[in-house]
Amino acid sequence: MSELTRKRPEYRNIHAFKDLPSYRWPMAALVSGMHRISGLLMFLLLPLIVWLFDTSVSSEISHEVFQSAFSAGIGFAPGWFVKLVVLVLIWSYLHHLLAGLRFLLLDVNHKAVSKEFGKSSAIATLVVSIGLTLILGAKLFGLY
Amino acid sequence: MSVNYGSKRLVSGAHYGLRDWLAQRVTGALFALFTLIVLAKVLLVSGPLGYEGWAAIFAPQWMKALTFACFLAIAYHIWVGVRDIWMDYVRPAGTRLALHIFTIVWLVACLGWAVQVLWRL
Numbered sequence: 001m002s003e004l005t006r007k008r009p010e011y012r013n014i015h016a017f018k019d020l021p022s023y024r025w026p027m028a029a030l031v032s033g034m035h036r037i038s039g040l041l042m043f044l045l046l047p048l049i050v051w052l053f054d055t056s057v058s059s060e061i062s063h064e065v066f067q068s069a070f071s072a073g074i075g076f077a078p079g080w081f082v083k084l085v086v087l088v089l090i091w092s093y094l095h096h097l098l099a100g101l102r103f104l105l106l107d108v109n110h111k112a113v114s115k116e117f118g119k120s121s122a123i124a125t126l127v128v129s130i131g132l133t134l135i136l137g138a139k140l141f142g143l144y
Numbered sequence: 145m146s147v148n149y150g151s152k153r154l155v156s157g158a159h160y161g162l163r164d165w166l167a168q169r170v171t172g173a174l175f176a177l178f179t180l181i182v183l184a185k186v187l188l189v190s191g192p193l194g195y196e197g198w199a200a201i202f203a204p205q206w207m208k209a210l211t212f213a214c215f216l217a218i219a220y221h222i223w224v225g226v227r228d229i230w231m232d233y234v235r236p237a238g239t240r241l242a243l244h245i246f247t248i249v250w251l252v253a254c255l256g257w258a259v260q261v262l263w264r265l
Contacts, residue, residue, distance in 0.1 A: 043222055057202060
């Protein structure tokens with residue numbers, strides 16, 4: 001087969017559900033992937049975030065609706081479910097913020113771009129974001 | 145019109161990559177700063193943070209203006225990030241276009257709502 005007629009390789013984007021789980025996931029990659037997932041989650045839950053802002057800040061009466069959503073529930077959602085979804089939002093924001101600050105550091109500091117620092121900073125990001133989520137989650141569910 | 149032939153010829157892309165990459169970082173940093181300001185204001189409230197304390201945080205005109213700017217910034221940040229996700233995982237042009245349109249409508253609708261809440265305080 002001559003050079004001209006040989007089929008050229010075709011590069012396609014990856015298949016998210018088939019290819020992603022087959023990858024090896026070092027800590028830095030995990031933080032990066034979770035940065036993306038947490039961002040997408042907050043985007044999809046954006047109407048809920050604005051609703052929380054609206055009801056909590058608009059008036060005394062709406063503030064009571066906001067508070068009772070966490071205890072008595074709202075619409076079809078019981079209180080514990082509202083708390084759970086808000087806890088997912090809390091984790092998403094904390095992880096996205098901390099991982100984002102880590103990315104900013106990697107952008108401005110050449111010394112930070114090493115295999116060792118990539119791993120240790122990724123672990124630090126996970127420890128702090130998950131730790132704070134557990135602390136705030138315990139408060140949200142009234143454990144202290 | 146700038147030179148677009150020979151070694152200077154641009155062969156691909158719409159060339160907004162660097163602009164959006166930088167904008168996403170700047171808007172992200174801005175919102176991180178905004179988070180710190182709100183957090184500081186929450187922690188400075190003496191006693192339990194009820195409706196009064198929470199609403200008072202956004203009451204000053206400068207805070208409304210800052211919050212408005214940060215809402216716009218984060219909307220741009222979200223647009224760049226979510227568009228990146230569609231560009232990475234969704235190949236068919238029709239599906240991708242539909243997701244882009246959904247993203248813009250979703251974002252602009254939420255932004256309008258949030259801005260309304262903010263400015264009627």
